[in-house]
Amino acid sequence: MRPDVRPRVAVLGIAALAGGVLALLEVQGDFLGASAALFALGGVLGVAMTYLVYRDWSSTRSVEFPDVERQREFPSPGSEFDRMLSQFDGSGRGHLPDRQSIHQRLVEVGARLLAYTEQYSQEEATAAIENGEWPGDPEVAAFLEDPDGEESDSLGNQLLSKLGRDEPTSAFQRNVRRTVDDFADRIELLDFGPDAGDSTILLGSASATDEDQTGRRWSVDTESRSEDETDSGAISTGTWRGMTSIALALVGFGFLLQEATVVLAGTVAVGFGVYAEASRPVRVTPVVERSIGADNPSPGDEVEVTVTVRNESDRLVPDLAVVDGVPEGLPVTEGSPRHGMVLRPGASASYTYTVTARRGVHTFGPAYTAARDLAGTTARTRSLSVSEGSDTSLRCTLSPEAFPTTVSLHQQTGGLLGRMPAGGGEGIEFHSTREYRPGDSMSRIDWKHLARSAEDELTTVRFREERAATVAIVIDTYPVAYLANGSGDANAVDQALEAATRLTGSLLDDGDQVGVAALGETPLWISPDVGMDHRKRLAELLSVDDAFPPTPPESGEYHPRWVREFHRRYPSETQTILLSPLCDERYLFLVRRLQGFGHPVTIVSPDPTVDGTVGERLARIDRRMRIEALRESGVRVVDMDPSESLATAVSEASERWSQ
């Protein structure tokens, strides 16, 4: 018997014994006038036990399984700004430096916008804003000039806030929203021109954005997904716990009402209590097998997982709950990894659920089981490794045969760079003619020249020969790059890796030498090479290498010597294709340094921003301005909308480059 129930049962026994003795003596006459006291005591007991019955009911008795279906949620750009802004709801509890930081960020974004639209320098634009000369909206201008100035919090606004019809609850929040709305309207009206050549424009100060902190927000509850086998032994579930209280309540009320039938009803509850006590814990260890329905699925494929549980003992398992250890990176899209069953001796049961494959190697955890006895009084919880021969991981790789997408490389950046024109030879663009030599192809003879020639002079046409480019695809894997737009699309790093696979295929098809580098916590330097084996190797690395973890790495520390190391490892003529969501400022330093070492940069940027909250809209504006500033400074940027294909994004960007 559980220790917490034992005192209640003892009280029941003593009370019943006293009551029984008194009741038997009562038939002989009034014994010491104790009847009234007994009846009153019964009433008190009944009420007290009724409360305990309700309390027992309210307490859960379920076995706690790990939350295997929980998926890591990648933040959207701007969510940290929203969190900061939410502090200033008028309650006066906001952290003042955050308020200053919000205002400073708005001034910076505004200055960048003003510098772009009015051709100001960044300093001139900042000064104009700080003097209250911009923008045209006087309230926004006043707020940007002085956030602590007179706040216009009209009665109407206050009333709307109280009625819940206006989201911001303070004048500061309203001013921030109004400012961001103003910026957004201006961005919409802008007609961004084609990419500039070598013109320069200040890219803005390299202030850290709110996404710098996102890495800290992902706390992974790894303890709840233990890899080790564990056995809790038999634990009490508390089922039927309330029977003693109900029995006491009925006995008490029976006395109060002086009704023997009510007291008798209490014995029914005692019967259930005896049933609970008589149950014995299940000592059977089930065997769990797991089968994964696909060997090497592509990202997005639906994969069936079948779990089979066998009872190899000679005893019945009356109630077995099983929860499969689904890896964190695999969302369950159909069915459930949880199942309850009865298993007779030698019997087995199977159930199936479906996960959506995501890039990487996903290792399943142990299966969690809880075996209850027939009454449900005790449960034995375990985490069990699947039996030998079962599947324990799902490997999902990007296909090296993925539809290639061509991005045009820089043509003229340095002496040996790009797929640049070289001497006359094989090619398609006319270069020159020379005297015919035996062995020249008939197709290269200049027949028009022959027709015009009085001396039947044979000449051979020479075409411009293209030299293969050397390209390094660089993928940003800092924690700040793990952003998503919240609509279920893959995060920006996964999108970048898929794009990288397509670009790799295209470049290798064209005969270019392609290497891969990771810009993040775990270094990866793959030298440029050609060939099918290299292509397969790159696809494999982009899918499962530790440098590209499916979840953000712990450290977001930037390695300042990364560019120098890149330059040391890669040929000097290497040009880079950087894949990054461009939601923070670190890339500025990187791009400038790469260009400084003579490596031209093309950026392919998956867009994780959304047009939602104030912070999200501001992050979108900020990113847009960065991209335009990059383009103005001669950096090619492919802005990848997740709703469009990479080919569409490249095509749109190419149109700008060709203007």
Add this chain to the structure above:
Amino acid sequence: MVTVSDTVFGRAHQAGSVLGAAALGAAVLTVVLVGPVYVVSLLATAVGALGVTLGLVREDRRFAGIGVIALLGGVVAAGWVGTAPERLLPATALTLLCWEFGSSSFDRRTELRGGNVSGSELLHVGAATGVGVLGTGIAYGGSRVLEVGVSTIGVILLLVAAVALGMALRD
């Protein structure tokens, strides 16, 4: 999709659904048994059954708990007006089963949320109902055996005392 081979009960269903249905059934039967004998019992058990129903449908444990307490109150009220053991004892057993099935239904839903169950809930309901029938039978038999002249209440209490103290003092 679930395939179950060679088990006691093979049909799969949503976790907690059989237990929830059994709890509702027990609550309704309680109303049927003690409702007609006394208006207070009718009101209390009807409110109780409604509370259990709403609690299970809305997945509100507190609501269902209040419903079970109301059912118990209805049973006690029926006993107060001298309802015969033929009605009162089964009603008590059904209230207790409603208490247990309802609570277990919530627990299973929490434990296996979104998952299915094949057989185990039916087995639990069947076994507990069997125990309820047996306990009610024994209690009813005891009430018939006891003769007038000896304090019925005293004998019952001594029986309860013997069982309870035996359980409490056992190692």
